[in-house]
Amino acid sequence: MLNLKSLAVAIPAAFLATAALADGETIAVFTKNQTNPYFQAVRVGADNAAKSLNAKVNHYIPTKPDSIPEQLSQIEDVIVKKPSAIVFIPVDYKAMVPGVEQINEAKIPVVNVTDRSAGGKFLAFVGADDYNLGLETGRYMLKKLGGKGNIVIIEGVKGSLTSIDRVRGFNDAIKEFKDVKLLASQPANYQRLQALQVMENLMQSHPQIDGVMAANDAMAIGAIEALDGANRKAQVIGINGTKEAVDAIKAGKLLASGDYNGFVQGCIGTMVAIRSLRGQPIVTEVVLKPTVVDNTNYQPYDAAVETRTCPTWDQAAAMATKTN
Amino acid sequence: MSDHALSAARPRLRLPSVPGVAIVLVALAVVFALISPNFLSTGNLSNILVQSVILLLLALPMTLIIMTEGLDLSMGAVLTLASLVLALTVVSTQSLVLGLASAVGVGLAFGFVNGWLVSALRIPPFVATLGTLGVAQGLALIVSDGQSVVGIPRFVRLVYSGETAGIPNPILIGAAFYALFHVLLYHTKFGVYIRALGGNRDALTLAGVKWQRMLIAVYMLGGAMAGFAALLMTARMNAGHPTAAIGMEFDAIAAVALGGTSFERGNGWIFGTLLGVLTVGILRNGLNLMAVPSSAQVACIGALVIFALFLDGMRSRKP
């Protein structure tokens, strides 16, 4: 796809600066589904970073949410197109390994974002620490409850890496407090309605619930609706730091949300891919520090994701947990 | 009244007696070839074929089942369950043969139950297989506890990613099964019975044929094919996953319908099913090559299904 015109621009540019060695690269960004706002934040972050670096982004999303065969097919199709680089969130961290290996065989550089793939070679991993996010957010709530009370956990999709680790974090936070009792831990598949119904049913079996730990914001807000509907009160936490969660925090309904920061993950993942193509130094692992968003620090999150701007490379590099 | 108006207008369209799916297939191929330079590369064409094989393996028996005025909604879930069982068996025994046998066994068992519910208890196929869909899906979740099964030996993967005589294995497997079904349907007595099962059951009874057994056999064939498809699916993912093929039965049904098999009276066309599967494959591939947004792809698939059937509907109502 390298035509003469871009060569004509690229060659003199190479003499001028190392930056923008060959801009106009195409980055293929893979996300899991079209419905979860988290992945939209990743996509917007990727768009944002690519735009500022003068590269082009194509998004590939399974038409059926989280479909493994479909993401595998999309990888095969994209390899035919030969994008300059790939930013990749596997729909399943184990079952998508053959797809990553195909990308490796085609010698297309690839950055792993959000769910750490169980295999394959990547330029870098950019993600958040689900376990510590669960732990910190859980701790935050238990401290607010004075270190005692009855807790229920609402889990995400069974077997998904994010849910397993977040719930493990919640459980470890609960273990730290002697007077906290875990009443139940049930999955609601990251779905709002399911969380609402699970919560309604749990309220029947448990007359006293002081705290609800939900593995994402949609489920947390579903649980709040259930509590409101039954005229009961409990502290609720979620994870992801979405706009909706911030609104609920402002309204005093949600206690806190652990910030998963898909936007920044999308930014850094794309920046790493483009910098690597241009021969600039990169980092090989960024695991974002867990941040608990509450009513004291929500301001930066209180804006549509489209209006946010990516961190600069220096800021991103400062977050790195591993460099070459 | 309205029928009259339509039939009067129809001759002007002058549709040749080519099925809707063939028109759509050719049209799509031409459009994609013009727009996307990589579309016609051998690499990409083989890509499309390889990607279509798993769906083809489900759509072939689905054609026969629909020809008997039946339906199998459990196929995707049975495929998923069989894939998990295969993965677990292969991991513990390191034997591909045992793995495949267990997967096909699971498929045959579900196929038998489906066939028995439909023929002996006379439960409508939609209901019976909706029930077994739930059972298979539940078992898949219980067996795996929601987790992927990994640690599958390398040789399983070669079934999908390997080549024989320069042709990718899945294409050979797909071609072999297509040939098998063609012979089965058009050159055996079983095929004659299947064609009679839709809409002509009384004649079979009069001829002394135990059509209940034939019906059970058809559903078992569907189950077995889900088992074979499970091998390809497992090899493709190098893992077993509890939701891998959920909903794939609807894709298969759509491909069959796209291929011109009618839901009534046993009019089926196995080559049409092949065209239907390829049309869906080409559409998805081409849209990906053009980097069309996923939401538009979703709408295109729906529109295609409706459009192809619309073309067929116009044709079949010709006087």
Added chain:
Amino acid sequence: MSTASDIAAPGARFHLSKDVVQIVYRLLAAGLLCLLLSVLTDSFLSMNNILNVLRQASLLFFLASGLTLVILTGGLDLSIGANIGLSACLAATAIKATGSPALGTLVGLGVGTLVGICNGLMVAKLRIPSFIATYGMLWVLHGVTYYYMAGETIHGFPPGFRQIGSGYFLGIPIPVYLMLGFLAAGTFFAQRTVWGQQIYAIGANPVAARLCGIPVDRRLILVYAFSGAMAGVASLVFLARLNSAEGDVGEAMTLPAIAAVLIGGASLFGGVGTVFGTFVGALILTLVLNGMNLLAVNASWQPLVTGVIVVLAVWLDMIGRRRT
């Protein structure tokens, strides 16, 4: 017209008596389930939990009641879940943009009905099998919804509007009143009006119905429009209940709604079934899921149990009908 109703009426009365017996069986089954659950768990037989079950059943019933009429004509509507998604998102936009719940309600019902009319036109005029026409429609609706929502959610509706989902009147949730209202209206329409009887006649024998002068095409369009409108109703209750709109909100509802209709005794071949039977079917399905939640049964068992119940219910129904 008059001939049609004359012919349809005696046949229908014959069905009704059989149907009454079948419904009594189903009510007994539901009663038995309640008895079993109240023995097994203390929390079942509380007023709260019973209201809970009724409210959860209402969402299922809205969808299933519209679907019942479609199934009575021998058709099927697979697009209802996707229809909820689009109707909910557009209604949410209307409410957000104008602040008027009335307008939002109008939009939700309007979009749902319009989609239904399209389905009806495809089935009646283009003669596309309903299974395929509505499956294609499902994809089209998802595509439009995903494009429109771009991965975001719309949340936060005025309290007045939220009453229809989460409000109470005399201690009973509003959706339960809505359910009873639609139950009465649906039953009256199907059993006591000429149009209702014509729908039974179409399902029992479409050719004869046409020969009798029943305007089959118009009735078919009416039935699909009604199914779409009920999806619109469900979308509004969803919106009010969850206080937010997502593209995939109704996705998981289609198969349970079909299951409820089948458990309720309707035949997929058309001509047999009642709205009241569907109501009991929705109730049984909800009771089972509620019971499994109260008994803390692993959620993985839910699809399995649902599947077995569907087959069992239909089989028992067939035996019952053969005897009478």
